[in-house]
Amino acid sequence: MAELTYLQAISDGLRTEMRRDKRVFVIGEDVGVYGGAFKVTLGFQEEFGHWRVIDAPLAETAIVGACTGAAIMGMRPVAEMQFADFISCAWDQLVTVAAKQRWRAGTAVPIVVRLPSGGGFSGGPFHSQNPESSFAHVPGLKCVCPATPEDAKGLLISAIEDPNPVLYFEHKHLYRRIKAEVPEERYTVPIGKARTHQEGDDVTVVTWGAMVYTAEEAAKQLDDVSVEIVDLRTVMPWDKAAVLESVRKTSKVLVLHEDTRTGGFGAEIAATIAEDAFEDLDAPVKRIAAPDTPVPFSPPLEKAFIPQVEDVAAGLRELAEY
Amino acid sequence: MAELTYLQAISDGLRTEMRRDKRVFVIGEDVGVYGGAFKVTLGFQEEFGHWRVIDAPLAETAIVGACTGAAIMGMRPVAEMQFADFISCAWDQLVTVAAKQRWRAGTAVPIVVRLPSGGGFSGGPFHSQNPESSFAHVPGLKCVCPATPEDAKGLLISAIEDPNPVLYFEHKHLYRRIKAEVPEERYTVPIGKARTHQEGDDVTVVTWGAMVYTAEEAAKQLDDVSVEIVDLRTVMPWDKAAVLESVRKTSKVLVLHEDTRTGGFGAEIAATIAEDAFEDLDAPVKRIAAPDTPVPFSPPLEKAFIPQVEDVAAGLRELAEY
Amino acid sequence: MAIAREAEPVGSLREVREAGLDRDDLLQVYRNMILTRGIEERGHILYRQGKIPGSFYTGRGNEAAAVGVATAMGPDDVGTPLHRDMGVHVTRGIEPWRIFAQYMGRVDGPTRGRDGNVHMADSNLGLIAMVSHLPAMLPVAVGAALAFRIREEKRAAVAWFGEGASARGDCHEGMTLAGVRKLPVVFVCDNNQWAYSTPTHLEFATEHVADRAEAYGFEGIVVDGTDVLAVYREAKRAIEKARSGGGPTLIESVTLRMEGHAVHDDAFYVPKQMFEEWAKADPIERFRSWLRENANMTDEEEDEIASEVKRTLTDALKRADESPLPEPSQLTEGVYASPEDLDTPHHK
Amino acid sequence: MAIAREAEPVGSLREVREAGLDRDDLLQVYRNMILTRGIEERGHILYRQGKIPGSFYTGRGNEAAAVGVATAMGPDDVGTPLHRDMGVHVTRGIEPWRIFAQYMGRVDGPTRGRDGNVHMADSNLGLIAMVSHLPAMLPVAVGAALAFRIREEKRAAVAWFGEGASARGDCHEGMTLAGVRKLPVVFVCDNNQWAYSTPTHLEFATEHVADRAEAYGFEGIVVDGTDVLAVYREAKRAIEKARSGGGPTLIESVTLRMEGHAVHDDAFYVPKQMFEEWAKADPIERFRSWLRENANMTDEEEDEIASEVKRTLTDALKRADESPLPEPSQLTEGVYASPEDLDTPHHK
């Protein structure tokens, strides 16, 4: 085991698969000589050559569309969006072609799109978004959102192995901030299985990505409330069974995410809990999410946008006292 | 008052505004000589000329982007997508530019995008979708989904008047099927106000678009259950107050939509009701929506996809008996 | 100003032999064109009989273009044909009854009733099923070519697109990527002069779509799409060039869409004279004359082909009609692929 | 093969007068270029002082291109400048202190702290604020031109884009629409030879981006982007052509991005020699020499301009620093426009 940052764990997972499987290649803007905007693929072009680490033109539709075609021809493409925000430029290719091809035509499209997402460093409206909710609504796509270095590596390998289009949301604010022991060998983390980040009895927090740590900090502020944190790890498919099990234990739930509230994926989780665990609930399912605005640039605004430890602590307190 | 089909009411609303306001123009594929795929703009080019009824190249990004620019320069563009499904090709222009420009830069973008949507006639995966949920999640966009000819006209005029980007979802299956008296003069229907399609005491159905009629038929099948049908009319903003008021009366709710279930806008409505009316509910909020697949082509599959009268009747029965 | 090269018509049998087709091949090409038209004509009848749900599209007038290009493809080449390219499916060897099953939404259509019309492909024949959104399959074909390039295989991908769809970003991005990386792909523009009701001058401002090839760093060629042998020859050259590392080519095949956009459209906006003129250049009739003049096709041969095609169609219709409609319970199956879906020749 | 016309450098004062600039204008152009660079240099310092959140981008090397085009625009023309085009904002008359306020996320920046960097515009100056997504503003500028065309106003829109961003679909679709409708728009490609770390040959396969203009039915021009007067002259011609119904022009202005992509990037991938060579063609130095040789700019004039710019910057920094950070409570205000937002000159 070596201690790796979340970012290093992603690189490690990708490198592992590229060494193991010749079909895996990387394509994206500046992923070659430059190693990618966040240096996830630093040194990859030297090792794998410029036909397996491809500097693409500034053309997200071409990148995703080409991945789809290459995947159908037996490759295992991994596309990098420079920022998750730019995936909006490939929306149609994902939603229209990649997502529906298996169901319509029986053709599997095993592609991975890596999406550096999330805010917390004044990236502003176009370098901070968390677009997973938009894609989780589209049948045929999978959405993966690791929170820990171990999951980052294991889920990336699972994503590459998966015969479906998988959107891999890597949270930029975790890149260098979060470090942990990560197994050196190849391993997978199953897509669709939640992880109990911490056990507790009074309130369940259902969350993913960077918000796992916000929830953890918030829980620390409440000595008298025992908080269970369920890290979904993957938003589509999401682990309904694990969530409902936790809810049955605590009877109170907070759904927390960094994307905006209205129509965010938290609504699906909250609605499902409210429908399937109606009799188990001792309080309404509470949602904490960003307000319905673009992501702001200036620090005081961004702080007001991204759910903060105090907001979550207050929500937990409210639920505990309900 | 004249009896108009839903489609004629749309034409009428559009023609009314174009006669009244020189800033209004129409752009889209085949909207000129051909009058649009569904003939909504039939005869418009003769009346308004080919610079106010513009046959665009097959280029949805150009269409929506150009509307944004023209709107900023003081025009009131109305774009027609040939089918709502093709709006996926202009996703980025809507979500990145049009939706965020007011908040970021103070620049209003008063555009309307008309979206012939919905299934029911074997249009298959790419001519039947109801993509309103995807857009309702994006702060800055409005989503309008009329169910009646009167609302179709009044909401279109409101949409054109509105200083924001408004997506106007017109349900193709209502085009010629639904007829009603429509005032000949100009009038508006407010965006954000629901309409009680029918009053009732036992169960509330919250729905919009073609599903309003499915709910109505289903309600008729249950003599012993008094069903209130709330037609949202606009999904963003949606009339939370009206919905909660109805829920307080009936204590039981069915949320019904034609789009797929997971992450559909029904989740937002259900989650909100479950949170804000927790103490008022006598049963879990039930959702009925399409299953999580693309829209199928073959009639037996399409019937299994689109919520049917029997499905809704069964759901109402279940709630009534809870 | 025309930048693209205008291809000449094909003349003699010798010339055709040089291009790689012997007499039997030529008769097969003829048969494929007739079968293509036959399938679509029968489809039209089925539609009028109320047996085809939804709408119905044909490629009448485009038979030579579609069959010509597909004939030039090798077994390992792949393609993304569109809604006017039935001839590609036919030439690659799809069983006609499965097309009728597709039209009618039956389980034995390639999409098992999930999608309709020509939104289908048999992946064992090296084809990828189109989506409606035009031309979203073009970058996908470029991706197939990228796979070939990465693996250093001598294969080409063929991407079809309409002259109207050339206005969309996908076309530009796909061609840009293919151009900078010199990928083994051939772009075939079915320029049938109308995009639904929209004439070409409202879709692009050059004389020819092929004039744009230069902007992407490769060659553009304009060919008469009613001349199956000229189309074949140009496609063959382009495919061989692609396979041998020469990069992409853009072939524009000019025809007229001889019917409305789809069944519901009477094409009132197309000048009558235009239809009349192009009717004289019917690709099947043109090739038939050529075969009689240059390859001595006999009456017997002609009749034999006609009756074989007729038999095939009659059998196909019968067999398709026996195919059941899908079970509602099948609806939710296979939204996500499972590992066994990768047990295909491509994924070895 | 180069299809675009290569513009010649500008020679004499007489030639410039003919192009519409008198001596005072020239000194103003010089001042705008210096101010542009000064703003970005101060921004850099602010960034190093930790006063600018997030990242920081400059357009060093692009001052002549940006100022040259903006000088050619009339008061009623509009534009969508991008992240290397500070000179456009400056020339159109933005108050520099508001730029610093924008950089620092203060309420007096044009976006009131909501967005950063050059993601801003003063709409009263006829500019539309850019989004990050490149080149999404290009179809928007085409739409502005469409409005002018519909209303038969003699105004032009100017759309900037980078040579890297030329690969994206928005560029193609916008140019296609502008080309078929001959809209009054001028496309300005800031070709600074790098898109982040990506060299031009991986973005497009022609020699010049301007070679593509032909594919859209209009003229392409390549101009030396370090020659402010040549840029001005070409932009002026193109804008006048647009205004008088001649349709679009694509001007490619060739420069070198003289710094990294943004502050964090040391541009290790740019050959040193390339920087050295282009440093010799510094646009400000180049114009300074020209002014001394051709317009007899005196030491006094030069000093006066330098000190006026310095004063402006010092005052601006001070004033910007006094501007408060936004209140968190302002976050949710104005996601949707209200009717009063349409009380602008454009909406009359």
Ligand SMILES: Cc1ncc(C[n+]2csc(CCOP(=O)(O)OP(=O)(O)O)c2C)c(N)n1
């Ligand atoms: C992105 C997109 N927008 C709109 C449509 C609707 N549509 C279907 S076919 C067509 C015209 C296509 O013209 P062209 O590309 O020339 O192909 P043709 O049908 O003439 O063969 C249109 C507008 C579509 N399929 N895809």
Ligand SMILES: Cc1ncc(C[n+]2csc(CCOP(=O)(O)OP(=O)(O)O)c2C)c(N)n1
């Ligand atoms: C659609 C999109 N994809 C990716 C990016 C990230 N990005 C920002 S600038 C840049 C390079 C742009 O190159 P170019 O267009 O040449 O402009 P330059 O920065 O060189 O002026 C990239 C890839 C973006 N802004 N937009």
Ligand SMILES: [Mg+2]
């Ligand atoms: Mg066509």
Ligand SMILES: [Mg+2]
């Ligand atoms: Mg550049």
